[in-house]
Amino acid sequence: xxxxxxxxxxxxxxxxxxxxxxxxxxxxxxxxxxxxxxxxxxxxxxxxxxxxxxxxxxxxxxxxxxxxxxxxxxxxxxxxxxxxxxxxxxxxxxxxxxxxxxxxxxxxxxxxxxxxxxxxxxxxxxxxxxxxxxxxxxxxxxxxxxxxxxxxxxxxxxxxxxxxxxxxxxxxxxxxxxxxxxxxxxxxxxxxxxxxxxxxxxxxxxxxxxxxxxxxxxxxxxxxxxxxxxxxxxxxxxxxxxxxxxxxxxxxxxxxxxxxxxxxxxxxxxxxxxxxxxxxxxxxxxxxxxxxxxxxxxxxxxxxxxxxxxxxx
Amino acid sequence: xxxxxxxxxxxxxxxxxxxxxxxxxxxxxxxxxxxxxxxxxxxxxxxxxxxxxxxxxxxxxxxxxxxxxxxxxxxxxxxxxxxxxxxxxxxxxxxxxxxxxxxxxxxxxxxxxxxxxxxxxxxxxxxxxxxxxxxxxxxxxxxxxxxxxxxxxxxxxxxxxxxxxxxxxxxxxxxxxxxxxxxxxxxxxxxxxxxxxxxxxxxxxxxxxxxxxxxxxxxxxxxxxxxxxxxxxxxxxxxxxxxxxxxxxxxxxxxxxxxxxxxxxxxxxxxxxxxxxxxxxxxxxxxxxxxxxxxxxxxxxxxxxxxxxxxxxxxxxxxxxxxxxxx
Numbered sequence: 184x185x186x187x188x189x190x191x192x193x194x195x196x197x198x199x200x201x202x203x204x205x206x207x208x209x210x211x212x213x214x215x216x217x218x219x220x221x222x223x224x225x226x227x228x229x230x231x232x233x234x235x236x237x238x239x240x241x242x243x244x245x246x247x248x249x250x251x252x253x254x255x256x257x258x259x260x261x262x263x264x265x266x267x268x269x270x271x272x273x274x275x276x277x278x279x280x281x282x283x284x285x286x287x288x289x290x291x292x293x294x295x296x297x298x299x300x301x302x303x304x305x306x307x308x309x310x311x312x313x314x315x316x317x318x319x320x321x322x323x324x325x326x327x328x329x330x331x332x333x334x335x336x337x338x339x340x341x342x343x344x345x346x347x348x349x350x351x352x353x354x355x356x357x358x359x360x361x362x363x364x365x366x367x368x369x370x371x372x373x374x375x376x377x378x379x380x381x382x383x384x385x386x387x388x389x390x391x392x393x394x395x396x397x398x399x400x401x402x403x404x405x406x407x408x409x410x411x412x413x414x415x416x417x418x419x420x421x422x423x424x425x426x427x428x429x430x431x432x433x434x435x436x437x438x439x440x441x442x443x444x445x446x447x448x449x450x451x452x453x454x455x456x457x458x459x460x461x462x463x464x465x466x467x468x469x470x471x472x473x474x475x476x477x478x479x480x481x482x483x484x485x486x487x488x489x490x491x492x493x494x495x496x
Numbered sequence: 497x498x499x500x501x502x503x504x505x506x507x508x509x510x511x512x513x514x515x516x517x518x519x520x521x522x523x524x525x526x527x528x529x530x531x532x533x534x535x536x537x538x539x540x541x542x543x544x545x546x547x548x549x550x551x552x553x554x555x556x557x558x559x560x561x562x563x564x565x566x567x568x569x570x571x572x573x574x575x576x577x578x579x580x581x582x583x584x585x586x587x588x589x590x591x592x593x594x595x596x597x598x599x600x601x602x603x604x605x606x607x608x609x610x611x612x613x614x615x616x617x618x619x620x621x622x623x624x625x626x627x628x629x630x631x632x633x634x635x636x637x638x639x640x641x642x643x644x645x646x647x648x649x650x651x652x653x654x655x656x657x658x659x660x661x662x663x664x665x666x667x668x669x670x671x672x673x674x675x676x677x678x679x680x681x682x683x684x685x686x687x688x689x690x691x692x693x694x695x696x697x698x699x700x701x702x703x704x705x706x707x708x709x710x711x712x713x714x715x716x717x718x719x720x721x722x723x724x725x726x727x728x729x730x731x732x733x734x735x736x737x738x739x740x741x742x743x744x745x746x747x748x749x750x751x752x753x754x755x756x757x758x759x760x761x762x763x764x765x766x767x768x769x770x771x772x773x774x775x776x777x778x779x780x781x782x783x784x785x786x787x788x789x790x791x792x793x794x795x796x797x798x799x800x801x802x803x804x805x806x807x808x809x810x811x812x813x814x815x816x817x818x819x820x821x822x823x
Binding site: 211212213214216218219222225226325327328334338411414415416417419421422424462463466467469471472473 | 558560562563566567568569571572573575576577579580581591592593594597
């Protein structure tokens with residue numbers, strides 16, 4: 184267990200990162216600049232928050248497909264409260280995060296109380312949450328006109344160029360690292376993923392732990408929704424479409440086992456940046472963005488094949 | 497440990513390749529152009545025009561954008577272009593307010609910005625390449641109606657919805673023209689279609705019964721054109737013709753049937769062509785704020801009204817030219 188818990192990003196993953204840095208450094212325009220580094224971070228925060236929370240979920244052998252949809256629902260709730268209902272922004276923001284938390288709670292409850300497989304539960308809520316967001320707005324309402332102070336959270340910088348949302352990602356990264364890799368709770372999560380029955384017999388409160396990870400996942404979707412709305416200045420029902428798959432890709436690239444039992448928060452962040460560098464680097468190398476999809480798929484398969492190879496040898 | 501490894505990698509790579517950027521300024525003009533949606537044939541045809549102009553002017557054209565309508569992607573692409581360093585950015589804007597912030601940032605970095613097809617907030621760009629003014633659309637539609645009626649007679653309009661902003665502006669301009677220029681024409685009724693083909697079909701059938709003297713049905717929303725044409729076709733009234741505003745692909749079969757005389761829109765290829773010409777001129781400093789006209793290659797001299805570059809009179813699709821277009 185000791186080696187497992189010290190798990191960081193795998194060597195193939197760091198190799199990929201290095202390869203991207205060199206390749207885009209050569210072929211991209213202004214790729215290796217501090218400003219571009221910050222820009223990559225800015226564009227990654229929302230998916231990053233989802234991926235961090237998903238690392239804990241996947242550690243238990245679970246999955247949460249509903250996070251992208253929940254992000255959309257929280258964005259619309261926030262937009263409506265702040266712009267239509269005229270609530271103060273902090274209150275509207277708190278209620279949006281509460282919405283995400285409730286959404287996560289529902290997932291956790293369905294998984295634990297009804298003993299339904301997480302894949303099925305969150306496939307259902309994936310449609311449900313997006314559907315609610317679309318129904319509430321007719322799919323057309325687009326809330327805009329947020330205050331500059333709020334937009335600063337997504338568009339502003341401090342200390343001469345650091346994106347305003349970087350501390351949010353850093354705080355979440357630290358929190359999940361402590362939770363998953365440096366706490367008794369985290370050991371419990373991995374034990375659940377490794378063998379749920381054994382964990383139960385060993386005294387791990389399995390139900391409570393599972394509810395916790397899904398609630399955290401929902402809350403992160405709520406926070407990510409706020410960052411998203413602040414970055415784009417608009418709240419619409421299609422916010423966060425497809426984010427869940429990007430987040431899961433980052434987690435799996437990072438070396439967390441999709442079957443649970445083994446998780447790496449630092450690996451997730453490395454996986455996240457492998458994806459973000461690819462998107463950004465291709466654009467700066469004047470390549471069409473569609474290539475990113477193809478390369479992401481190939482990278483994922485390659486990373487998985489390499490890590491399997493390594494284990495086998 | 498891993499964080500340190502990551503930041504070390506970044507540092508190493510930065511040092512190794514440092515100072516390699518900034519190529520755009522020496523390679524001639526780079527224009528970055530973004531549609532709302534790369535997959536839409538409407539924009540694919542804009543791109544053809546833009547590439548034609550890029551070749552003509554020796555400009556490097558970057559064409560990228562979301563593969564389906566996605567406001568977030570538009571922001572990310574513009575951010576990347578700012579970092580990459582392009583000379584001019586031309587965008588068809590999906591999310592006016594959200595994208596305007598990024599466009600302002602681009603201008604702050606000395607990049608020239610213009611919009612085409614769909615505008616940003618005025619302070620976020622220098623010019624808007626405007627594909628059609630309400631006045632121009634109203635004029636062209638009434639000219640076709642008048643031609644079909646021989647200068648005098650009754651026509652009816654099938655619109656989008658009775659509250660649709662664009663359509664209502666065109667109708668307002670048409671009413672003014674009916675008072676001044678086309679005094680022989682009489683507008684019998686205006687019916688809504690709610691952007692629905694079936695509804696347009698039903699409304700047109702009702703119109704033909706209620707107003708037997710109506711000889712021209714003018715359908716001014718894209719789905720209304722085939723709906724109205726189908727209704728006229730099924731009525732067997734060969735004395736009634738349809739004209740309107742819509743997409744050539746919807747109109748194609750009815751234009752060939754002869755039920756539909758013409759559809760008006762703008763030539764999307766010319767829109768892309770003009771946008772690239774304007775972008776190049778802006779980048780080279782030959783187009784300045786306050787200009788009143790603009791020379792755009794094969795499109796000759798075009799009018800500039802305020803900060804709007806006008807593509808000119810709308811384009812008319814007929815059975816003879818419609819096969820050249822696919823959107």
